[in-house]
Amino acid sequence: MSDIQYLPGKEPHPCEYRMIFKNIDRAGWDPSIDCYLNDGGYEQLKKAIKMEPQAITNEVKASGLRGRGGAGFPTGVKWGFIPPNNTKPVYLICNCDESEPGTFKDRYIVHQDPHQLLEGMIISCFAVGAHTAYIYMREEFPEAATIMEKAIEEARAKNLVGNDVLGSGFDLEIYIHRGAGAYICGEETGLIESLEGKRPYPRIKPPYFPAALGLYMAPTIVNNVESLCHVKHIIEMGGGGYAQLGVARNTGTRILCVSGDVQKPGYYEVEVGKITMGELLNDVCGGPKEGRTFKACIPGGSSAKILRCDESFTIGQGDAEQSLSFFDIPMDFDTIAACGSMAGSGGVIVIDDSRKISWILNNLNSFYAHESCGQCTPCREGSMWMKKISDRIVGGHATPDDIQTLEDVAYQIDGRTVCAFGEASSWPVEAIISKFRDELTAETSEDNDDLSEEAKIQLQFISQ
Amino acid sequence: MSDTDTQQLPKDIAAAKGLVNVQIDGHWIQVPRGTRMIEACKLAEKEVPHYCYHPKLSSPGNCRMCLVQMGMPPRPAPGQDPVYDADGYQAIGWMPRPVIACSNTVGENMGIRTQGELVQKCREGVMEFLLINHPLDCPICDQAGECRLQEFSVEHGKGESRFKEDKVKKPKNVKIGPRIRLDDERCIMCSRCIRFMDEVADEPVLGFTERGTHTTVGVFPGRELTNNYGLNTVDLCPVGALTSNDFRFQMRTWFLKETDSIDTNCGTGANTTIWTRGNKIFRVTPRQNDDVNSCWMPDSHRLNYVCPTDDDRLTAPLIKVDNVHEETCWENALEAAADALKQFTPGEIAIIASGRQTNEELFMMRALAAELGIESLAIVAREEASDDMLISADRNPNTTGAKLILQDSEVAATLATFREGVYSGDIKAVFVASEDLLSEAGFSADDLEALELLISIHTSANATAQASDIVLPGAGSAEKRGSMVNVAGRLQKLNAACLPPADARSDWEIIRDLVLALSGESAEQAPQTIDALFQIIATSIPEFDGKSLASLGDLGETITETGVTIPLLERENQRKARGEIVG
Incomplete structure (x- = not known):
């Protein structure tokens, strides 16, 4: 890759392993199909289309690829959930609703390298037997929708989509669907409802697992943009070859989106688990801002549990037990999970000592209160209640009891909702309170006037 | 082991x-x-x-x-x-x-x-969440007393509030249709009403707008909830968000007495609960019967009931003297009726029964005809288009029963013969029960004018009663026991939710006493209770064999096969077979 030149100031850090982001910020690169073909584009599709679909799935399984959207579920295993005796059409949906705060990777792919996504999608559709695929494009990416539309037409002109792809007899149509401007549209069953033209209310699982009862009640595979791009590289390298990247059970590369209080925020594609939190924040991102120290970090998008930078973690059991400081955490799925958070969507949000933790808490609560879809009770009512309490903490109207109530409310949401939004909104609160209880309590006072005028009046009537 | x-x-x-x-x-x-x-x-x-x-x-x-x-x-x-x-x-x-x-x-x-602790905590949590933004206006809420939010708060709630914030404000007293009002602040977003309108009524006019805690149920822009099944959403609403204009602020539910009965507006015979206080009906709601009406009934039927307190109710027997009706006692009225009928030969008398009468009343009508030597009775047919839901094409509730009791499958056809007889002057006297001859029966005012004798049983004042020489005040369908057979052949019970007003009486007793007055037999010869009358029916009509009014369950029993199906139930069974609903 030494011959690839990047735009001035956009050069990758030496620690990076540019695979998915190879063409992002590349000098002389444009999103046209000619540019992509000149760079060896669609060669993997030509290879894949001659393979047995099951063989592609097997390679993806062998690669150990885990979904890059947030949950980190093995992609090949997901594909295998399509019922074997299925007689309905199979759909593939590319989830490009990238809306997890702190995450900004998929947008670069769809803006700058649309054909990489298309190639990955076409191979994936061929593998799962989907003849119709949708790209669910975040409403806030209008230009990307135009770029992807153009890319699809270019690919059609080259017989890469449409009827009889590359003479293989495989038919495939890919459609762009503009999203509905809501966080919940990124939840896969909410996304499916939205694609069906309804409110994006997530479906209950069971019974509505998308691989069996998805779009129009037919088997549907929903994959993240980055995950689908990886499929192309798995074909190129072979499942086994791809699995050499990264570490065991955490293979390949992933794009980390670092934002917040570091010298050089941005996107960095690294081998999974080959870099530690300390290397990422201090070396790659240039350390804290002048005169500041790192206070906390949200490692995987806003719904991941916050980690303190002065924390240490005991992970593993028995002989494998080891102690890790925050900066020693390798950036993989399993270790971050073992430390009580999640690698999620790769959005690393860094917070330094200039920030009050109550601000962070209130910012996150405001987001989730605004984005709760309102379908199920705990999330609908709980997320706004949490925001109202943290509003009072920030505004200096909270009492120490409020911290306890806030924590209780979070645990009343967690694990009791239709979709993972319940966890997404409650985990940050649970973690922030458990790790910064003293700082939060210090912002409260027993003497504070905590009741709203309305609550005072109401209490006159409902108190004993 | x-x-x-x-x-x-x-x-x-x-x-x-x-x-x-x-x-x-x-x-x-x-x-x-x-x-x-x-x-x-x-x-x-x-x-x-x-x-x-x-x-x-x-x-x-x-x-x-x-x-x-x-x-x-x-x-x-x-x-x-x-x-x-x-x-x-x-x-x-x-x-x-x-x-x-x-x-x-x-x-x-x-x-x-x-x-257990986990489940209890979950319920406590959900109840707390549902209540934080709820207005807690139970004292002025119609749902109080039958509100799931109240019930589960008591059973599973925390019993205290930790909420110190302003509540979310939403639209109140929204007119979403001609019969229903919506209070969005009371709504708990269960979506039952939305799903009912979509899945059962097949007119999806309700939906959610806004999101998160601001989520609001409402009608789509430019639409109204006018559907004839709309009031079922009020029944379905577990809280006081949807209220019926008809029942709103009329009575606290805990004062109401519930009586199981059936709807008499059409041949389906939807099972109902009649809610009364004192001698007044406050509302009628559907009662679940998976072989008749599922859990639903049409608005037009539930709102159409005769109440003892209605202004137009007939409250005493009337005899026309010098072209003016005068109140009299039952003894006089029945004696006068018997004496008058005896003046005519059987061929000169027509007896017009009704598909709105119970089996027991029809059986007594048959006894009356037999006593007068008349061979056939007529009933007034009421055929209109079915709504392809629960409203049967047969708007008489008991045509099937009339055919069985009168042992005549063409009861409706006789009416034309009677009309011709009246027109030609061959028929000089008419005894009619529960029918206004000037409406669906097809008689004209001149026809009635030409009659020498007109005796009628009615619950409420109407043109036929006005023209009658003798008017006998009967009981409304909510005021009597009895049975009917629906279009699908199901024998079902009416129960008395209230008493007939003043001197009005159960129709079967009126006819029984008229038969006694005609025959001169002693009262002991006739059935004293409706149960005894039903026993006589059970021994003389094969389909009723072995049945009794007391043992007939609240859901009725099929006694004859008619081949008629109820469209809404057919669809419900299909959805059940597909696993979409439990059913």
Whole structure:
């Protein structure tokens, strides 16, 4: 890759392993199909289309690829959930609703390298037997929708989509669907409802697992943009070859989106688990801002549990037990999970000592209160209640009891909702309170006037 | 299982019957495979509180009130056999996360806990969430007394509020249709009304707008909830968000007495509950009968009832003297009627019965005809288009019963003969019950004018009563016991929810006493109670053989096959077969 030149100031850090982001910020690169073909584009599709679909799935399984959207579920295993005796059409949906705060990777792919996504999608559709695929494009990416539309037409002109792809007899149509401007549209069953033209209310699982009862009640595979791009590289390298990247059970590369209080925020594609939190924040991102120290970090998008930078973690059991400081955490799925958070969507949000933790808490609560879809009770009512309490903490109207109530409310949401939004909104609160209880309590006072005028009046009537 | 080693395991015994073993709060029961957990709990007589779940609607699982703890036997490691305890069950591994009981189905050796700390905490949490933004305006809310929010607060709530904030404000007293008002602040977003309008009424005019805690139910822009099944959403609403204009602010529900009866507006005979206080009907609501009306009834029928307190009710027997009606006593009225009828030959008298009469009344009409020597009776046909839901094409509630009781399958055809007879002057006297001859029966005012004698039984004043020489005040359908047979051949009961006003009486007794007045027999010869009358019917009409009014259940029994089906039920059964609803 030494011959690839990047735009001035956009050069990758030496620690990076540019695979998915190879063409992002590349000098002389444009999103046209000619540019992509000149760079060896669609060669993997030509290879894949001659393979047995099951063989592609097997390679993806062998690669150990885990979904890059947030949950980190093995992609090949997901594909295998399509019922074997299925007689309905199979759909593939590319989830490009990238809306997890702190995450900004998929947008670069769809803006700058649309054909990489298309190639990955076409191979994936061929593998799962989907003849119709949708790209669910975040409403806030209008230009990307135009770029992807153009890319699809270019690919059609080259017989890469449409009827009889590359003479293989495989038919495939890919459609762009503009999203509905809501966080919940990124939840896969909410996304499916939205694609069906309804409110994006997530479906209950069971019974509505998308691989069996998805779009129009037919088997549907929903994959993240980055995950689908990886499929192309798995074909190129072979499942086994791809699995050499990264570490065991955490293979390949992933794009980390670092934002917040570091010298050089941005996107960095690294081998999974080959870099530690300390290397990422201090070396790659240039350390804290002048005169500041790192206070906390949200490692995987806003719904991941916050980690303190002065924390240490005991992970593993028995002989494998080891102690890790925050900066020693390798950036993989399993270790971050073992430390009580999640690698999620790769959005690393860094917070330094200039920030009050109550601000962070209130910012996150405001987001989730605004984005709760309102379908199920705990999330609908709980997320706004949490925001109202943290509003009072920030505004200096909270009492120490409020911290306890806030924590209780979070645990009343967690694990009791239709979709993972319940966890997404409650985990940050649970973690922030458990790790910064003293700082939060210090912002409260027993003497504070905590009741709203309305609550005072109401209490006159409902108190004993 | 020392001495039972050779016996089958419970799972095999159950499987042979298509059942599975489920442990509910420590007790094992067998339920059909595929049963929803909430229904299995019901079979075990364990209530699982819920808001959004309704067996006739799809299950979105959104209220989260039915969360229970679930457990399954741990999956044995490869090469390891499952271990069974002394009773033949596997140990249950309980899941730390609760599951919703409404949409999950049971499996073999599943455990369900509807009690315990986890479940209790879940319910407490959901109740607290539902109440924080609720206006708590029970003192002025019509739903109070039959409100699930109140009930579950008492049973499962915390009993105190930790909410110190301003509540969310939403639209109040919204007119969403001609018969229904919506209070969005009371709404708990269970979506039952939305799903009913979409899935059952097939007119999806309701939906959610806004999101999160601001989510608001409402009608789509430019639409109104005018559907004739709209009031069912008021019944479905577990809280006071949807209220009926008709019942709104009329009476606290705990003052009302409930009487099971049936709707008499058409041949379907939807099962109803009549809600009364004193001698006044306050509302009529559908009562579940999966062979007749499911859980629903049309608005036009539930709002159309005769109440003893109505202004136009007839309250005393009337005799026309010098062209003016004068009140009289029953003895005089019946004697006068008998004397007048005796002045005519059988060929000069027409008896017009009604498909709105009960079997018992019709049977007495037949006895009256026999006493007068008349061969055939007529009833007035009421055929209109069916609504393809619950309203039958036959708008008479008891045409099937009339055909059985009068033993004449062409009862409606006789009416034309009578009309011609009146027109030609051959028929000089008419006895009519429960029919206004000037409406559907097709008689003209001149026809009635030409009659020498007109005797009628009515509940309310009308043109026929006005023209009658003798008017006998009868009882409304909510004021009498009796039975009818619906279009599908189902024998069903009416029960008296209130008393007839003043001197009005049950129609069967009026006719019985008229027959006695004609025959001169002593009163002891005739049936003294409606049960005794039904016994006579049971011995003389084959379809009623072996039945009795007392033993006829609240859901009725099929006594004859008519081949008529109820469209709404057909669709419901299809949805049930597809697994969309529990049914």
